[in-house]
Amino acid sequence: MKILLVFDFDNTIIDDNSDTWIVRCAPNKKLPTELSDSYQKGFWTEFMGRVFKYLGDKGVREHEMKRAVISMPFTPGMVELFNFIRRNKDKFDCIIISDSNSVFIDWVLEAAGFHDVFDKVFTNPAAFNSNGHLTVENYHTHSCNRCPKNLCKKAVLIEFLDKQLQQGVNYTQIVYIGDGGNDVCPVTFLKNDDVAMPRKEYTLQKTLSRMSKNLEPMEYSVVVWSSGVDIISHLQFLIKE
Numbered sequence: 001m002k003i004l005l006v007f008d009f010d011n012t013i014i015d016d017n018s019d020t021w022i023v024r025c026a027p028n029k030k031l032p033t034e035l036s037d038s039y040q041k042g043f044w045t046e047f048m049g050r051v052f053k054y055l056g057d058k059g060v061r062e063h064e065m066k067r068a069v070i071s072m073p074f075t076p077g078m079v080e081l082f083n084f085i086r087r088n089k090d091k092f093d094c095i096i097i098s099d100s101n102s103v104f105i106d107w108v109l110e111a112a113g114f115h116d117v118f119d120k121v122f123t124n125p126a127a128f129n130s131n132g133h134l135t136v137e138n139y140h141t142h143s144c145n146r147c148p149k150n151l152c153k154k155a156v157l158i159e160f161l162d163k164q165l166q167q168g169v170n171y172t173q174i175v176y177i178g179d180g181g182n183d184v185c186p187v188t189f190l191k192n193d194d195v196a197m198p199r200k201e202y203t204l205q206k207t208l209s210r211m212s213k214n215l216e217p218m219e220y221s222v223v224v225w226s227s228g229v230d231i232i233s234h235l236q237f238l239i240k241e
């Protein structure tokens with residue numbers, strides 16, 4: 001039986017947020033105020049749809065967006081971590097659950113040659129339309145009230161585990177690697193042997209430490225990381241047992 005590694009993308013795999021990074025393609029590298037003010041909480045995909053339409057209307061082409069996206073830096077140690085996972089692929093299955101979009105994640109994995117490391121990528125589906133606008137859709141609908149309308153990462157994780165179980169695939173443990181507020185919901189699903197790995201000093205880590213101070217029940221263990229190399233050390237420890 002393998003260990004399942006679940007990765008967030010923005011600020012975890014890459015050291016920035018792809019949705020805000022792409023704004024550097026806009027004229028003067030910023031959005032008009034009425035556009036940036038148009039975000040409504042929970043409706044991120046709709047907001048990004050308007051941003052991509054604006055970029056398209058301003059003549060920003062696919063290759064320029066691609067160049068910008070693949071220039072985003074990886075988080076320190078992530079390249080080493082993915083090479084480590086590749087060498088130990090018999091011990092790990094590896095998925096991404098992200099609120100970015102399929103086009104950006106494909107570009108990054110393809111440019112760095114890391115497609116083979118990941119078994120599945122769950123994210124908002126995106127494509128360029130005939131006008132050259134990048135369009136993005138909600139990943140799914142769900143009934144979780146703590147998550148944005150387009151994506152509950154916990155629902156995705158549960159559905160993936162169910163599908164795997166139907167194929168006869170069970171995991172010894174889950175290791176969840178993330179940074180953000182939308183990683184809290186899937187982490188609360190983790191059980192006894194599972195490990196939550198929040199990035200040091202980011203929202204997920206702050207939230208988990210507040211939860212533990214409030215003595216909220218947490219069955220899983222928490223291992224904080226600042227670099228992918230810290231994650232390698234912990235994975236080495238897990239597979240040695």
Ligand SMILES: [Mg+2]
Nearest residue numbers: 008010011180
């Ligand atoms: Mg993130």
Ligand SMILES: [Zn+2]
Nearest residue numbers: 144147152185
């Ligand atoms: Zn949720």
